[in-house]
Amino acid sequence: MLKRLDLRNRPIDATLRLPRPDLDATGPIEDVRAILSEVKLHGDEALRSLTLRFDGVFLDELRVPQETIRESLENCPPRLIEALAEARDAIAAFHRHKAEPLATYERGGIVVQQLILPVDRAGVYAPGGRAKYPSSVLMTAVPARVAGVSAVVCCAPPGRDGEIPKELLAACALAEVDEVYRVGGAQAIAAMAYGTESIRGVDVIVGPGSKWVSLALREVRGVVGVSAAFAGPSEVVVIADEKTPVSWAAIDVIVQAEHGPDGLAWLITWSEQAADAISQEIERLVAASPRRKETEDALEKGGYAVLVDGPSQALAVSNAIAPEHLEILTDDAHGLLGLVRHAGAVFLGPYSSAAVGDYLAGPSHVLPTFATARFSSVLGVEDFCRRVHAIEVKERGIARVAADVAEIARAEGLPAHAESVLWRVGEETWGAR
Numbered sequence: 034m035l036k037r038l039d040l041r042n043r044p045i046d047a048t049l050r051l052p053r054p055d056l057d058a059t060g061p062i063e064d065v066r067a068i069l070s071e072v073k074l075h076g077d078e079a080l081r082s083l084t085l086r087f088d089g090v091f092l093d094e095l096r097v098p099q100e101t102i103r104e105s106l107e108n109c110p111p112r113l114i115e116a117l118a119e120a121r122d123a124i125a126a127f128h129r130h131k132a133e134p135l136a137t138y139e140r141g142g143i144v145v146q147q148l149i150l151p152v153d154r155a156g157v158y159a160p161g162g163r164a165k166y167p168s169s170v171l172m173t174a175v176p177a178r179v180a181g182v183s184a185v186v187c188c189a190p191p192g193r194d195g196e197i198p199k200e201l202l203a204a205c206a207l208a209e210v211d212e213v214y215r216v217g218g219a220q221a222i223a224a225m226a227y228g229t230e231s232i233r234g235v236d237v238i239v240g241p242g243s244k245w246v247s248l249a250l251r252e253v254r255g256v257v258g259v260s261a262a263f264a265g266p267s268e269v270v271v272i273a274d275e276k277t278p279v280s281w282a283a284i285d286v287i288v289q290a291e292h293g294p295d296g297l298a299w300l301i302t303w304s305e306q307a308a309d310a311i312s313q314e315i316e317r318l319v320a321a322s323p324r325r326k327e328t329e330d331a332l333e334k335g336g337y338a339v340l341v342d343g344p345s346q347a348l349a350v351s352n353a354i355a356p357e358h359l360e361i362l363t364d365d366a367h368g369l370l371g372l373v374r375h376a377g378a379v380f381l382g383p384y385s386s387a388a389v390g391d392y393l394a395g396p397s398h399v400l401p402t403f404a405t406a407r408f409s410s411v412l413g414v415e416d417f418c419r420r421v422h423a424i425e426v427k428e429r430g431i432a433r434v435a436a437d438v439a440e441i442a443r444a445e446g447l448p449a450h451a452e453s454v455l456w457r458v459g460e461e462t463w464g465a466r
Contacts, residue, residue, distance in 0.1 A: 034316045034329075035286075035300060035338040037308070042342065045349040052337070053297070053354075053404070065219045065248045072223035077230045083220040090195045095231045097197060097213040105202035114203060120393050121171050121207050127395025128179040128414050142430025146423040151181035152258065154233070155417050156225035157210070158240030159201055161190035161217055164292070166241075167204035172397040173240050173412065174208035180417035185210045186235055188225060190217020218242075219249035226253035239412055240264065241399050244295055260416055262377075262401035262409035266296035268335075268357035269387060270376075272347050272369075273311060275304040277362045277383060282307075283314035285360055288388055290331035291324045296402070297335045297356060301347045308338045348372035355406040358387040377406045431457045 043049075071079040077095065085091045106114060136147040157173035159166055174185050187210045189197050197215055205213050214232055216224055228234030237258035238250060247265035269289035273282040282300065290298040300315075302308050315336075319328050341347045348369055351359055355375035363369070366381040373379055377400030380387050391398045399412035426434075435454040442450035448463070455461060 034319060034332050035298075035312045035336045037312075038337050038339045040339055040341050040346070040350060045341070045346050045353065049350075049353050051350070051353055053335075061245055062248055062252075065245055065252060068219040069223045069226075069249060069252055072220050072229065073227045077232075080216055080220055080224055080229060080231075083218070084191065084216060087218055087220075088190055089193055090191055092191065092195055092215055095214050095216060097202065097215060102202050102206050102210075102213060105199045106206050108199045109203045113200065114207075117167060117171065117204055117207055120168065121175055121204075123393050123395045124171055124175040124397070125179055128176045128397075141433050142427040143434070144425040144427070144430075146425075148421040148423060149418050150421055151177075151183070151418050152236035153182070154184045154186060154235040154237075155182045156186045156188065156235035156238040156240075156257075158221060158225075158238065158242055158246060159187060159189040160240075160242045160246065161192070161198075162243070162293075165198040165201055167198075167200045168392050168398065169241055170201060170204035170210065171208055172399055174205070174210050176397055176412060176414050177239075177417045178209060180414045182417050184212070186212045186214070186225060186232070188214045188216045188221035188232075190221075191215040219245045222246060222249035222253060226257045237417055239399060239416060241267075247403075258416075260399075260401075260409060260412060261405065262399075262412070263403045263405040264399050264412075265402045266294070267292040268297035268354075268377075268402050269360065270297070270299045270301060270351045270354055270356040270358070271360045271362060272301045272344075272351065273304075273307055273362045274302060275307050276364060277307065277311075279307070279310045279314050280318075281383060281386075282311045282362055283318055285362070285386055286311070286315055286336070287318055287322065287328055288386065289358060290336065291322065291328045292331065293327040294330040294334055296331050297354065298332055299335075299337045299339060299354065299356070301339045301341060301350055303341050303343045303347060305340060308340055312338050344369055345372060348374075351376065355401075355404040357400045357402045357406065358390070360385065360387055375404075375406045377401045377411060435460070 081092055138145045155177040159169045177185050187205055189201055191197055224232045225235045225238050241264040244265050247263050250259045267289040271282050271285050286298045286300055300311055319325055322328050339350055352374040357377040359376040360380040361369050362383045378390055397412040401409045435458045438454045439451035
């Protein structure tokens with residue numbers, strides 16, 4: 034089931050070309066652009082038409098009533114509500130801990146305050162289709178709330194009954210989402226970016242989704258704030274050795290593969306025995322999985338077992354992949370952490386399943402995929418904030434810098450810039466009264 038790659042005795046450097054699922058960007062991107070344009074031009078009418086086309090349901094009312102959102106807390110199993118509340122509290126606690134404080138800097142009579150200002154409205158996308166993801170609501174809406182965003186808007190695709198799953202609505206209630214709309218796919222991104230008659234536009238859009246959603250987010254960047262991360266189909270790299278419990282490594286490869294196609298599920302090891310045993314266990318587990326079809330589809334396109342010479346080569350291959358999730362399921366995981374260069378999140382040691390990060394560790398599970406971990410980061414409070422500098426120049430400060438400012442300004446051919454500081458120190462050269 035896992036395709037075997039033998040990279041032993043091969044250089045692992047920038048020239049290494051590894052297989053990666055084809056997102057077929059030249060096809061969907063044109064379709065995505067057409068959807069964005071349709072929503073931008075025709076608003077709610079386009080949303081209803083596209084929802085009928087893609088989700089098979091016609092909706093008169095796009096917004097979910099607040100009463101329905103509140104009732105979802107009573108309609109879900111109490112144990113699930115307890116677990117979701119625990120996850121919400123863990124996410125909130127972590128993001129409050131790392132929130133950036135107000136900072137003031139002073140040097141030679143110039144004082145700069147750094148203000149951290151939240152955006153007014155944030156849009157969070159919750160994927161649907163093959164599964165329902167209340168956890169994604171918590172992982173996006175809670176950091177927005179911690180950041181101080183005034184209004185949080187959620188879009189999610191409706192089911193065939195025209196409704197959003199009660200589990201997802203319960204997460205919206207727990208995260209205090211202000212508005213929920215039954216719109217999914219690229220059309221939801223368009224609605225939040227451009228605004229329609231029913232959905233007021235937002236300032237930032239976050240959340241994981243299909244390749245259609247991820248491509249739509251790339252297209253609206255500049256209209257709204259969008260993370261540099263490509264939060265698309267799920268990915269995992271599992272590094273294991275002969276001491277790693279075979280079933281643990283196998284199930285962790287499957288964990289991300291069960292999301293469905295277009296992702297990555299890689300096993301990397303320097304033990305041929307481990308590669309054989311874990312690959313066989315993966316086949317056994319997939320055959321018994323309730324999500325066998327989705328898992329097989331993912332592994333067929335993006336499942337690999339890689340043999341390398343040793344731990345340092347294993348990390349070099351992982352860095353070349355730049356996976357969303359990296360699990361180092363070896364006893365010396367902490368010793369290998371220093372070799373990590375590119376990954377969305379790292380899980381250290383045999384007990385550290387990525388599923389804990391998906392739900393309850395605290396950091397958001399919205400992570401960079403498709404190698405964007407090379408230059409982007411996990412979703413956090415900072416994605417909902419802007420840094421604004423308030424600059425005060427005191428009298429001794431202007432006296433210290435005026436000559437240098439004027440020198441640079443004249444070199445750039447901007448005489449008014451020079452005069453604006455020279456006048457303040459009594460050294461006017463033109464235009465003064």
